[in-house]
Amino acid sequence: MTRQMHLGLFLLGTGSHVAGWRHPGAVASFQDIGAIREIARTAERGRFDMIFMGDNLYADPKAHPSYTLRLEPLTMLAALAGATERIGLGATASTTYSDPFTVARAFASLDHISGGRAAWNAVTTANPASAANFGTVHPEHARRYERAGEFLEVVRGLWDGWADDAVVADRESGLYIDPAKVRALDHAGPFFRVKGPLNIGRSPQGHPVVLQAGGSEAGLDLAARTADVVFSVVQDLDEAKAAYAALKGRLPAHGRPPDAVSVLPGVMPVVGRTTREAFDTLAVLQGFVSDDNALALLSDRLGRDMAAYDLDGPVPEIAPSDSYHAFARVMLAKARRERMTLRDLYNLTAAARGHWVLCGSAETVADTLQHWFEAGAADGFNIMPPFFHAGFTAFVDLVVPILQARGLFRRDYAGTTLRDHLGLARPARA
Template sequence: MSSDLGGRELHLSVHPVAAGHHPGAWRWPGADPLAFSRIEGYLEVAQVAERGRLDSIFLADVPGLHADIDDYPQLNGLEPTLILTAMAVVTERIGLVGTASTTFNEPFNIARRFRALDLISHGRAGWNAVTTSGPRVAGNFVADEPSSRARYAKAEEFVAIVLDLWRSWAPDALAADVASGLYADMSRIRPIDHHGEFFSVRGPLSLPPSEQGYPVLYHAGVSDDVRTLTARTGEAMFTAVVDIDTARAELDVVRSRAVAFGRPADAVRFLPGLVTSVGGTEREALERRQALDELSGTRGAVRGLAAQLGLNPDDLELDRPVPPALRGRLHAVRGHARPAARRALEGQTVRDIIRRGGGGGHVVAVGDPEQIADLIQTWFTAGVVDGFTLMPDVTFDGLPAFVDHVVPVLRRRGLFRSEYRGRTLREHYGLPIPDVATRRPLAKAL
């Protein structure tokens, strides 16, 4: 396939979780079944990803045990900024993006934590700001789970406060002039004095800007509220789309809303998930996928699918379709579960729905390196994505397979870099350094 990029550059991030994104990954030969609680595997991921010159590492987070783990491990255990700080020590260039909830945190703490990561990594940090839902998680913090409307109203104020705090230091505020005795110009470090519906925060932040100004702001999800929040404040977006038409529609919405908010249409880097199973040949990749399917715990997979669809797992049988009496509920399913709901409405069996991705809703690439590069190139040259967030089926060997075999194909086609062009995450993504000299009252404008 030939490439016609029109000056665009492909961006690739990697989203490692525990042993891998396939439910059978923890049982795969050579995989560490305790990977979710051990730092060593994460550090190897960081070094392999940087060897491939990937843009960034993206870590999701759920602050609690959000599902039973009797036949499938917790997807995450260690807190993301702790992992990313350790990664910063063993890498030099790759971006470090961590998730933190706006529902169950305080803005000042998050602003300080990610500013610290940004300084430690010399301008490589990103914050994925998400709302958090689910009774198991909410019960760790509050008696009653907030409504979706309340969560997103709080998120808008939360994000605006963090941005104001990140802008509370002018770039030249810190003098550290030993000769004159002037350490900092306090006229260039200003409180934000925010008083809103959910928070009162005086500020300023306690740390200066980094080499990239402040962390890249991510948002993740598929809801309309996420699209609006991304269009208003986001600089990168991790989402789930299943085909090119869906991706185009999603991107068009975000871009049109960004313009309506007075931002450039290309202000946001659109990086949906891509689940990868790489083989030396197509047959090897298919056999790998089949072997992983056979290792999957079916009970946990059925429970997970039922939770996505809002059904009782006791009402589902693995080798039968979702009962017709229950399918009427599936028309209202939204978010990541939409593809699974559509397959259920088509009459596919529960087993087939699970094998085709369950409620994840991400594109699945199974094949040899040329075939996976073909898929990436097709989507990228269609202009519907800026790149992908890689989700290897098995982390320990799936990511090296992509880096060592797919990345060279992308390079030969002129799609992907051979060397980093800069040191900060903003440079990797082609994003401008934000103006922190003049604080805009974002929190008061929302």
């Protein structure tokens, strides 16, 4: 079989476009589990590897509505487990604002509940506004990543506390658990002391799949060491190749082969039956953008208040802040390459929050994804529909069949777990 793409569906509130909810017929509530269930089933119909849900830990009622209102990821994904059969289910949880026992346990539980379809999108939480909801001060970037490294080590250790066959449940002898097959972790490190074991057995995948998206040096190092799937933030093919090579190049140092990690650039596909139809849709969406929320979103991405600058002047020379390294870097680079005004940049940000926008006919979109996939820029893509449902069904109904016809994407699931879909082995107990 030829190498095949992996596709993830990125769920964030009302869609990735800041004003996608204004599109006629768009889903306007992201607290509506019925609508989300329909989206998940559409993704499964399209044979996606997984759905995954972004997260924030604060609300800003004046910014991107999708940032502000949402169901909590773990409860939402658990609810989707019963509404789907094969698709992977990824939830975001923060290594800065949670603790490893709770996180390890919840994802093991989601893995049991879904029959081996759980994934944890491990984030260090970029936005400092989160800290005020937890009575603390947002740690600086390096410290967040140090903590994340230890956090992941503890979580994996906890996932290995129980042997697969530790539950004996022998009615005759009365032995329920074989204590010899359960061990404490007794972790003591700079950030955490965790005794273990978990109060849940080893899960169907052994380790739920670990997703990451960090684009900084520290983020890439952590991903090379611990991630199974990496989402990259890029605006063109050269950047995608560079991000791909940067991640894959770090794997040997950790004794991992290149295919141990799938790199999926984020992309917002705006798809039409014709090129014209696609650009009309994008124009409609861009027409919904208001200065207020676009500027708030741009400020969020760049990590500083951009309201002070002239909208129709050039993008100012600013240094990336402590948060969202990858976004700030690729957005500022693109602005310089294309001599953008600040208004151009915020329009771009409004569309896909700094991710790549790929607008065109289904053939063009499929061609481009294939080109990137074959050019060493991607193992697949993280699909970020501008709005739901039509903004996503266009991709599933028009683009996926082309990829399938070209042998680039599965026609049906071959296995039952997310590891099966991703071609990842089930880890032995360490």
